[in-house]
Each structure stands twice: as C-alpha cells, then as structure tokens.
Amino acid sequence: MKSEIVAVGSEMLTPFRQDTNSLYLTEKLNEIGVTVAFKTVVGDRRKDLVRVIQTALERADIVILMGGLGPTEDDLTREAVADALSLTLRRDGALVAALHARAAAWRISMPQNNLKQADVLEGAVVLANQNGSAPGQWLDMVYSGYRKLVMLLPGPPHECRPLFDNECLPRLGKIIPERHIARRTLRAAMLPESQADKLLAPIYSTYADVETTILAHAGDIQLLLICGKPTMEAARQRVDELAGKLEEALGDWIYSSQGESLEQIVLYYLGLRQATLAVAESCTGGLIAQRITSVAGASRSFVGGTVVYSDELKTAFAGVPAELIARHGAVSEEVAAALANGIRLQTGASVGMGVTGIAGPTGGTESKPVGLVYVGVSDAQKTEVMSRTFRGDRQRVREYAAQYALDLVRHRLM
Amino acid sequence: MKSEIVAVGSEMLTPFRQDTNSLYLTEKLNEIGVTVAFKTVVGDRRKDLVRVIQTALERADIVILMGGLGPTEDDLTREAVADALSLTLRRDGALVAALHARAAAWRISMPQNNLKQADVLEGAVVLANQNGSAPGQWLDMVYSGYRKLVMLLPGPPHECRPLFDNECLPRLGKIIPERHIARRTLRAAMLPESQADKLLAPIYSTYADVETTILAHAGDIQLLLICGKPTMEAARQRVDELAGKLEEALGDWIYSSQGESLEQIVLYYLGLRQATLAVAESCTGGLIAQRITSVAGASRSFVGGTVVYSDELKTAFAGVPAELIARHGAVSEEVAAALANGIRLQTGASVGMGVTGIAGPTGGTESKPVGLVYVGVSDAQKTEVMSRTFRGDRQRVREYAAQYALDLVRHRLM
Numbered sequence: 001m002k003s004e005i006v007a008v009g010s011e012m013l014t015p016f017r018q019d020t021n022s023l024y025l026t027e028k029l030n031e032i033g034v035t036v037a038f039k040t041v042v043g044d045r046r047k048d049l050v051r052v053i054q055t056a057l058e059r060a061d062i063v064i065l066m067g068g069l070g071p072t073e074d075d076l077t078r079e080a081v082a083d084a085l086s087l088t089l090r091r092d093g094a095l096v097a098a099l100h101a102r103a104a105a106w107r108i109s110m111p112q113n114n115l116k117q118a119d120v121l122e123g124a125v126v127l128a129n130q131n132g133s134a135p136g137q138w139l140d141m142v143y144s145g146y147r148k149l150v151m152l153l154p155g156p157p158h159e160c161r162p163l164f165d166n167e168c169l170p171r172l173g174k175i176i177p178e179r180h181i182a183r184r185t186l187r188a189a190m191l192p193e194s195q196a197d198k199l200l201a202p203i204y205s206t207y208a209d210v211e212t213t214i215l216a217h218a219g220d221i222q223l224l225l226i227c228g229k230p231t232m233e234a235a236r237q238r239v240d241e242l243a244g245k246l247e248e249a250l251g252d253w254i255y256s257s258q259g260e261s262l263e264q265i266v267l268y269y270l271g272l273r274q275a276t277l278a279v280a281e282s283c284t285g286g287l288i289a290q291r292i293t294s295v296a297g298a299s300r301s302f303v304g305g306t307v308v309y310s311d312e313l314k315t316a317f318a319g320v321p322a323e324l325i326a327r328h329g330a331v332s333e334e335v336a337a338a339l340a341n342g343i344r345l346q347t348g349a350s351v352g353m354g355v356t357g358i359a360g361p362t363g364g365t366e367s368k369p370v371g372l373v374y375v376g377v378s379d380a381q382k383t384e385v386m387s388r389t390f391r392g393d394r395q396r397v398r399e400y401a402a403q404y405a406l407d408l409v410r411h412r413l414m
Numbered sequence: 415m416k417s418e419i420v421a422v423g424s425e426m427l428t429p430f431r432q433d434t435n436s437l438y439l440t441e442k443l444n445e446i447g448v449t450v451a452f453k454t455v456v457g458d459r460r461k462d463l464v465r466v467i468q469t470a471l472e473r474a475d476i477v478i479l480m481g482g483l484g485p486t487e488d489d490l491t492r493e494a495v496a497d498a499l500s501l502t503l504r505r506d507g508a509l510v511a512a513l514h515a516r517a518a519a520w521r522i523s524m525p526q527n528n529l530k531q532a533d534v535l536e537g538a539v540v541l542a543n544q545n546g547s548a549p550g551q552w553l554d555m556v557y558s559g560y561r562k563l564v565m566l567l568p569g570p571p572h573e574c575r576p577l578f579d580n581e582c583l584p585r586l587g588k589i590i591p592e593r594h595i596a597r598r599t600l601r602a603a604m605l606p607e608s609q610a611d612k613l614l615a616p617i618y619s620t621y622a623d624v625e626t627t628i629l630a631h632a633g634d635i636q637l638l639l640i641c642g643k644p645t646m647e648a649a650r651q652r653v654d655e656l657a658g659k660l661e662e663a664l665g666d667w668i669y670s671s672q673g674e675s676l677e678q679i680v681l682y683y684l685g686l687r688q689a690t691l692a693v694a695e696s697c698t699g700g701l702i703a704q705r706i707t708s709v710a711g712a713s714r715s716f717v718g719g720t721v722v723y724s725d726e727l728k729t730a731f732a733g734v735p736a737e738l739i740a741r742h743g744a745v746s747e748e749v750a751a752a753l754a755n756g757i758r759l760q761t762g763a764s765v766g767m768g769v770t771g772i773a774g775p776t777g778g779t780e781s782k783p784v785g786l787v788y789v790g791v792s793d794a795q796k797t798e799v800m801s802r803t804f805r806g807d808r809q810r811v812r813e814y815a816a817q818y819a820l821d822l823v824r825h826r827l828m
Binding site for chain 1: 426427428429430432434437438440441444449450451452453454455456457459462465466469473627629638692693695698699700701702703704706707708710711712713716717718719720721722723724726727730731760761762773774775776808809812
C-alpha cells in the first residue's frame, strides 16, 4: 500500500523549520509494510490545502495529514478535508463538553474559536489525543471508486506521535496483513565511507528481503538492517544471518552489534576490565569528555579529564615537561604520549588518553598541516601514539579526532 | 510569485534522510520576494515523478527540482520533465566532450550510462555545475497559457546550493522586480520561551513589513529580522529601528545584536577585558569547554579546563577540600564556589567557573532533585554562586546548564 504524508503549516515553508514527524511516521509505516511514496508540505491556505488533499487521494491509498487542527483561524485541515471530499462537519457534543472541562481544569476561559476543535467529519472516527486539546480523526472511505484511509493528526510531535502509535497503528494493523519486523544496527568506527559500500554491497545485495541502509557521519558508520516476515523467527533469522556476514567482513571496524554508541562501548569495556579512564584534550577541547559523560552512569568508569588548551595547563594538569613542549612543539607525538601518561598518573586512572592536534582554520605549517592529530593511549603496560590527518573545517577535524581517539581506546581495551 | 520545491530521491522517503536543500533555497527565494507555497518529496519512480511535476506546474509559477540528475538508472528527472512537458531530450555534444575530459582527468573509464548527463531538454539553458558532473537546466516556457520557470538542480548540497546561487538567482533577478533585503539576528540567553513572545509580539507586530521569526533552543533565543525594500537604506532602517526597540525591551537578556553565539560573546568580552577563563565542569562534562573551543582562536582567552567527574579530581585539579565535599556534598553551593575559585587559582586564569549539578536520570533526592545545577564564577574580587533547577532529560539539563553558566560569565564580564 502506498501512502502520502502531508505536513500542514506555513511555518514549515520558512527556512527555519522542518517537518520531522514524517520521519517517525515513515519508520512506523515501513514496519507494517506501508511505503511512503510522497511527502508534501503545504501552508495554511485553504485553497492550496484542498488541492493537496485531492492530489494525495488520487495517488496514494493512505493519506496522513499532520497539523492544522488547532483552534486558530489558520487551522484549516478539517475544513479542507470536508471541502476536498464534499463531507459535512458536525460539532460533536461530547467533544464540546470535554473542551469545556479541559478549560475549567486549567482555570482558563474558553474562547469561542476553541470549539472548532470539536468539529468532526461525516463518517470519521474521533481519535483521542492524550496530550492536547485537538483530537485526531480517522476516515475509512471510498474515493473515485477506491478504498482510501485518511488520518488527521495534530502537528506538535508530542501529540502527533503517540496518537499515531495508539490510535492509527492498531487500526492499520487490522487492515494490513500482519508482518513481523526484525531490526539490527551495527556500528563501525573509522572505516572510510568510500570503502564501506564497496566492501558491503556484494554481501547485503544478496539479501534482497533485508533492507540495508548505511549512514555515515564523522568516522562513524551505522548499518541498519530491517526485515519483515510473517513470523518474527523468520525475520530475525534473516537479519542475524546478514549481520553475521557483515560483522565478519568488517572485523575490528565493527564496535557495536546492537546499535550502542562508541562512548557506550568504551564505557562497557572499561567496566568489564574494571578500568577507569581519564583524558587530556587539547584540540578536541572537551568533545571527548562531553561524549563520554553524555552516557548516564559514566561516572562509574570515567574519572574526568582536562582541557589543556594552553601549554602551561599541559604541564600543570598532565605533567608534561615544559621543555618537551619547547623541543617538539605542543602538537607532537611526544606531547601526546606525555599527555596520556601524565593524565593517567595525575588522576590515578588505569587508562589515560591524550589528544593534541591542529583543528584549524589557522595554525598549520608544511610539516604539521591543519587536521593533523596525535592521540596517545597509556596504561600501566605501555604508552602508544597514533596520528592521522583529517580533512575539512574546524568542526569536522574535531569530530573526527574525537571519534578516532575513542576508537583507539576501544582497541586498547578489547 | 509562488514556487514549489521538489526533492527527488527514494532515500528521502526513508526514516533516515531528509531534504535540507529546500531550507537553503527557501531562504534565498524569500529574499528576492518569492514565496515557497509547496514542498514535495518524491521517489525515483518515473510515473510518480511525471505526475508530481505536472501538479507542481499547475499550482506554482516556479518549479525547482532537486536530484535525479546523476548517471544511474534511478536518475530520471530529465526524462520525467520531458514526459511531463512533452519535450524532447537532445544529447549535447559539448557536454559529452566535457564528460569525457572529466573522466580522463580523473583517470577513470567512463561507463556508457554517464552520457545521460549530457541530455538537455528542448529549449533549456544548461547551467554549469562547478562541483559535479551533472549540469543543471533552466526552462523559461509557457504551460497551459501561463509563463513558468522550471529549474533542474543536482541533489548533493555542495552542488545544488552554489549552482542555485551562481546560475539561478541572477536569472531570477532579471525576471523579478529587484528588492533589497536587510537582516539582523538578535540573540538572548535564559529568557523563558513563554515570556519571549508575550514580551515581543506587541512590538514586532507593529512592524508588518519586517518578518520576525523567533527560534528557541535550550535557553537560547534567536530573533531573526528580515525586511525587503526597493532600497537597501530603507530596508536597513526598518530592521534597525525594530531591533533597537526589541533590544530595549529585552535589556540584559540580549547578548548579541549581530547574531554572534554566546561563546563568541564570552570570548569577545574576555579579550576586551584582557581576561582569561578556566572552567571546572562536573555535570556538564566538557560541554562548556567544547562550546568555547569550537570558536577559532579561543586559545587567546581560554586557558582550558577540567572535567572533574570524580570527587578526587575536584580536589586534585581544582583544589576543592575533600572535607568540604564530605560536609556539603559534591552538588552544593560550597563546592561550586570552591571549584570556580580553585580552578582560577590553579590555572592562573583571571576568571574561574565551576559547575556542579545532577544531570540525571538518577542521583536526585528530595532536597537536591535531578536538574539542580550550581554555577560558581570567581575572579580576584569575588566568588559568586547561582543555582537553577532545569526540567527535562539528561541532555536537556546539560545543555541548559552550559548555557546558564556561559551566561553568568557574560554577566560578570559585562
């Protein structure tokens, strides 16, 4: 079955706001085997809206309208659907009473306009909205000789999404043949994007029944595997089989076989080894600490770190000898090693990490260009330094450097 | 004039990818007085695409198609436009030669398929693409008795956007009456979102010719003012007049009158006062240091900081007496003050900031709930602590806390 998602609201035709509900609905629709064939954004003009609804009914079996159900004059979705389908709107007594009760509970007076939200399309089922005053509506009807499903949902995400989950999905489930969906997310670090598809396409393309999506960002690659089958066992078996082959092909690049983030995995390994981590960051400026501490419970394995932007702090907080910096420069293999080892000793953590590099846009030289990053990882046994040169702007270099550094710690702990 | 932006590509009908080019194009179109009335996303099915193009031509004067110009079988935009408008496609000799030259320069063999990119619609102007192999196309024609402009642009943002700027905007400029656009961005910190509009709407609503947009995120509010007039002087005068009134209404909440970020402003004030800053972060875990160091040149005023997640590091790196932590708890006014003062003394910075709080989701108590944050700011004169309780999840609490802390430093430096 083909669906169209229509986002209603002039604010989504500005440069500043984007419909994101449709991504959520798409995921849920795909899971039950419904394709999204068209997405449309239309403003709050009744004429435009009527036309968009008619176009959608002509090309899709399921039409989901989001937004335009509120109490203001700009909220015209109900009226436009009535126009488009030549249906009458009837003011629902129970909904009027509920609106009055709601206003009383909030101790606010109710403007006459609000009652619009009690208008129900002829033949529509009212869908209760737990999180707002405008209910949704569900129409199961015949248009130009074909069965069509039309859903009217409120626009705010915290109203739209639960209402769709609670009221629309179960109804769709009764109409669409049941499928069970298995999904897995594999994640890989520092695998070049250009290599990923070359390496993986020959494998996943033989699994036509498993939808494989590759998402890449700053040294992080996510492989999303989704399979729908009549039974969950059959779906899961296909996904797991393909996941196994992909994991084998990617070897150490894979850090997560269930979608966990790299910082979660690093914390997991630290816990497993009863180890603790401390970091001394220069060019990443707190990005690594911030990623690690974004995980709830990070404090069990992460003692903390330092952002040693000045040379003096490299000495004061990570014990890097001033003459080492003078001799080799702050961005050097030697200083990365000293940062890693020093922060470990100063904090008593079992693993220390030191990052120094040139994030840019200035500060590069011929021998040490913008993007050059040294990462030291130190434990009681040894201190090792690796280096890479990343291309791109300041933000990109910093993001790649943080990813690279976390991945090196993962390798040390594996 | 009304326009429709059509994003072509099945990947944009998945839950994972969204068209963002349209936001960029909308901004540029609005600037020259063109409204975006519809946005559509359609997959790589020729029949669907033809229909979408026809619908767009019926309801808009300007139709901008993005994507589907590449060399693969799925790239069908040229063919679909030809179908929709009953135009022929002609293979352009000069473009074929350019494709061969490009392949030779990259030392790659050229598959036959690639030549599709040299197909030009009857009557179209070829738009040079500096950043990719598929050129854009521009059609100025009559459809059902009305003049229509149709643009075919490549999908990748780094191709689409410069091509639109360099090739389409100048052509549109010759057709659409010239307008000059003035714009200003004001930014305010920690102004409650619910208050912003209540306070500002009575002011900006009297400037109907200045488009005012309020964007809010985690304690940061942006006011975007845009005005188009026949002369730049007239446009700028209206924007500046409104900006002046808004600034007056917002007083100290305003931190930036030209769109600079809060971290940029803090660095600006540090430079002005010839002061330096060091931070000791607990619950924000590096978020503040990361924001400051995201600004190029931050090292001139930011010496660095510490992420003192463990109590031991609070003592080791910021000199917080262990018995102070034992007596008052790590999340306390006293520890925030000691962190701020301690990090200042340990680093020799002129201003020290200390942040401690409970980011959640666990760790809250009745007297110290999740979301409670203390921020200390210390300089040679005094050490002050402020506290707030933020609602929301771990990420939201951390983001608000970082914003709040940076804003307190701004106030100290003002």
